[in-house]
Amino acid sequence: MVMSGNPYKIYEKAINFLNLICDCYIPLWIQKRQAFILLRRIVSFFLIYLPYVRSYKLEAKINGKSFRILYVGRGHEIGYISDAFYLGNNIEIASPIRLSIWNVPQRISILGSQSDLIVVEINKLFAEYFLNKGYFIIPKWLYLEVDVSKALEQIRISKSIKSDIRRIRKFMYSYEIDTLSKKINYFYYNMYLPYVFMRYGRQVEPYSFRHIKKIAMQGHLLLIKQENEYISGIIYSTNRKKMFLHSVGVKDGEYNYVKKGGLSAAYYYSVLLAKRYNCETISFGLVRPLLNDGVLRYKQKWGTKIKDADRGSNVFALKFVNPDKLNLEFLKQTPVIFQQNRQIGCICCIDAAMSSITSFLRQSLDLGIDKLIVVTPIKSDAQVRFDEIDITKS
Numbered sequence: 398m399v400m401s402g403n404p405y406k407i408y409e410k411a412i413n414f415l416n417l418i419c420d421c422y423i424p425l426w427i428q429k430r431q432a433f434i435l436l437r438r439i440v441s442f443f444l445i446y447l448p449y450v451r452s453y454k455l456e457a458k459i460n461g462k463s464f465r466i467l468y469v470g471r472g473h474e475i476g477y478i479s480d481a482f483y484l485g486n487n488i489e490i491a492s493p494i495r496l497s498i499w500n501v502p503q504r505i506s507i508l509g510s511q512s513d514l515i516v517v518e519i520n521k522l523f524a525e526y527f528l529n530k531g532y533f534i535i536p537k538w539l540y541l542e543v544d545v546s547k548a549l550e551q552i553r554i555s556k557s558i559k560s561d562i563r564r565i566r567k568f569m570y571s572y573e574i575d576t577l578s579k580k581i582n583y584f585y586y587n588m589y590l591p592y593v594f595m596r597y598g599r600q601v602e603p604y605s606f607r608h609i610k611k612i613a614m615q616g617h618l619l620l621i622k623q624e625n626e627y628i629s630g631i632i633y634s635t636n637r638k639k640m641f642l643h644s645v646g647v648k649d650g651e652y653n654y655v656k657k658g659g660l661s662a663a664y665y666y667s668v669l670l671a672k673r674y675n676c677e678t679i680s681f682g683l684v685r686p687l688l689n690d691g692v693l694r695y696k697q698k699w700g701t702k703i704k705d706a707d708r709g710s711n712v713f714a715l716k717f718v719n720p721d722k723l724n725l726e727f728l729k730q731t732p733v734i735f736q737q738n739r740q741i742g743c744i745c746c747i748d749a750a751m752s753s754i755t756s757f758l759r760q761s762l763d764l765g766i767d768k769l770i771v772v773t774p775i776k777s778d779a780q781v782r783f784d785e786i787d788i789t790k791s
Contacts, residue, residue, distance in 0.1 A: 451493040452504050454512070455479075459726045467508050469501055470518025477537070477601075478516060478713075482687075482731050509718055514727070517714040527714035533735040533744060535713040536706035538683040541693070543701045545668060546677040552668075553763075555698035562665055564658030568623055572666040575618040581610050584618055584630045588646025595650035596692065604644065612643050619670070621662045628654045631663040633670070640671040640679045664699060680704070688732035688743050688760065702765035706736050728772055732757075744770040762788050 453475060455466040468475060475490065494504070501517070509515050519527060524534050545552060575581070585606050593603045609632065616634025620627050632643040645663055647654045654660070664681075671679050681701050684693040706712075715733065725746045732745035743766050747757055761769055769786040 451495050452501075452508065453490055453493045454508065455490055459730070462726060464514070464727055465512045466514045466516060467505070467512040468516045468518075469505065470516075474518050476598075482727070509716075512718050515714075515716045515718060518711055519714050521712055524712060524714070528737065530716070532714040532716045533733070534737060535715050535733060535735050536686050537712060539686050539693075539706055539734065539741075540704045541681040541684055541696050541701035542704035543679050543681060543699055544677065545671050545679055549668070549672065553700040558661060558698045561658040561661035565662045565665060568657060570628075570658070570662045571622050572662070573620045573622055573627075575613075575620060578610065578613040578618055580620065580627075581613045581618060582606075583627070584613075584620070584632075584646055585609050588627075588630050588648055589644055590646075591650030592645065592647040593650075595647075595652065609644055616641070616643065619663060619666060621659060621666070623659075629659040629663045631667060633667055635671075635674050635676060638675065638677040640667065640674065640676045642667055642680060642682050645682075668699075686734040688734060688745065688757075688764075689730070693764075697760070697764060700763075702763070703734075703741050704765075706741075712736075725772065725774060734766070740767040742766060742768045742770060744772065746772040758786070758788060 451470070453468045455468055455475070455478075457464045457466070457479075466478075468478060505515060505517070515532075517527065517532070528534060543552065589609060590603055593601060612634070613632050616632055619631050619633060621629040627648060629645070629647045631645045634641050634643065642664070645660065647660055668679065681696045681699065684690055684696060686706075687693065715735070728744065728746035732743050734741060734743045736742075743761055745757060757769065757771075766788060768788055771784045771786060773782050773784065
């Protein structure tokens with residue numbers, strides 16, 4: 398959801414132009430260098446944050462209870478927050494207030510006490526400042542990776558994935574590698590875009606055709622076929638002992654192909670190719686920083702772990718204002734993954750049932766999460782307790 402009449406348009410165009418120049422003229426190996434990443438963050442900071450930001454008062458209903466959010470940042474990220482936190486369309490947005498970046502702390506101190514949750518979109522350069530103020534730093538995206546150095550039978554894939562593999566054989570799916578990227582136009586418009594909008598909604602900003610084509614030219618396009626029909630595809634590349642899965646798509650965004658194992662077939666044949674190329678790891682791409690996110694849970698079924706947070710310039714700083722009056726329903730449906738001092742943690746709310754705690758511990762440990770911050774009610778929802786669990790020692 399992009400706010401109409403957004404005054405950031407001119408700055409967004411500048412950022413898009415900068416990204417276009419980088420994608421067209423700067424090799425990927427340079428873009429991955431730490432010095433280049435830092436330079437890109439600094440440039441984006443001056444282009445976006447120095448002019449001004451806006452503060453929004455959001456109010457959502459969760460199981461009939463009011464939940465108030467103070468959001469400070471660029472307006473078009475409201476759609477991401479609404480979608481990522483499962484607030485849906487049941488959200489009210491008060492008139493935004495324009496303010497310079499230097500007035501953000503004052504604005505937060507004035508309006509923060511009236512909110513249940515504060516979300517501030519920040520440049521990573523300010524992460525330490527907000528950490529010291531009691532905020533959680535939430536990356537916009539996380540990278541998942543799986544170790545394929547061992548035998549295929551030893552990779553910890555779930556029962557549902559094994560069931561999908563049986564469907565691959567049942568429907569006699571095959572694959573084709575488009576080495577010259579002749580079918581990239583078909584993949585982008587008939588698979589990638591429909592699938593992205595089906596899975597993430599219209600709030601997400603998909604990669605441009607130029608970007609997808611460039612990645613495909615540097616790697617390969619793997620297409621899944623059922624007889625003579627292309628039903629799904631994935632772009633991959635290899636670098637030394639690692640395979641990267643970049644973008645995936647399903648024909649017309651039809652979920653029926655997903656249910657029949659068409660999406661799993663793209664990942665399955667990618668794993669087989671990685672073994673053939675003697676790769677030791679596969680990067681499964683990006684997921685949202687939410688423990689119950691559908692894409693994260695699906696990719697975890699392939700035995701993936703969190704490798705790193707997105708190296709983009711911007712993150713979210715998140716703070717619960719009144720923990721004793723916290724709407725626990727929010728955390729029950731939205732366990733949030735955060736990053737702190739090179740550690741990955743998750744803040745969640747679970748009931749006292751041991752089976753529930755055990756389930757969270759197992760999923761978190763399998764993902765490579767280092768610690769849990771568990772919020773539990775004391776006698777009533779009016780009071781809560783925060784417990785930190787070091788998973789690596791449990």
